[in-house]
Amino acid sequence: MPPASAWSGLARSDGVRAAFGSACGLLVHATFAAVGLSALVMSSARALTVVKLLGGSYLIWLGVTTWRSARRGAKPTTRGRWRLPWTQLGGFGQGLWSNVLNPKAASVYLTLVPQFLTSSRPIAPQIVTLAVAHIAVVLVWSLFWTTVAAAARTAIDTPRFRRGMSRLAGGVLVVLGVRTATAS
Template sequence: MASAKPLTVVKILGAVYLVWLGITTWRSVRSGAATPTGRRYWRVPWAGLGGFGQGIWSNVLNPKAASVYLTLVPQFLVPQDAIALQIAVLAAVHACVVLPWLLLLTSVVAAARTTFETPCFRNGITRLTGAVLVVLGLRTAMA
């Protein structure tokens, strides 16, 4: 009971902040702030290598990939046969299974990117985000 009033104050302040963020976001479309302004963003060091180089480095530096191979591959190896050949066959099968999936995924992402970069879509998403923030702020204030 003692913390009810401070909690209410924090809730109201949070609601006001959400409404302010929503209105500011909504109005940013009119001022042109929602469109790309040529700002420089942080990039990973290997971003200049192109898509293939980025894919290689993201796989090499991904500890999950190494852990999957170290735990999963030994289950499929037969100690009596040549281990290197078995690992090569498993790697080839893995590449044959993953390659079509990654090509499909890349095509979908590339098509979506062209849609996401249109000013109409960006403005619509910005306005939707602003409206959602206002609604969440009002809902928080009424709760």
């Protein structure tokens, strides 16, 4: 087993990749909003239901996988039969798809962003400017907490703590997945 400092470096690099994946997910939503696809999805009950079900299913899958890893007392793995196509992308893919499949992230660009747009100027550049600001805030916030979590990990890295946190995180993800899939 690698020393604690090696685990801390792995955790930090996974967190950095996930933060940038999440930022790219926001870029996808901003692009969809700029070309009008987000409005189309949000106005179609069927399309919105599909996005909610995909997002909820993904969260449930993450929760079950995390919960199952608690039995082994190990970090969640991307090997085995519960494998999604983007798992080989690691933290980046997890961050990207968690954000792309999140209907609430899309709704930000449909409900909040329009309040800051001026109809007398081209819309797409305004959305890009707001998206860059949004991505910058998300990256700073995510990278800050990645650093805090990596530092804390060296202090609390025990098999018992990992099992408990995996069970808690898995349970929360399943609850969030069910809530996302059933939200009206």
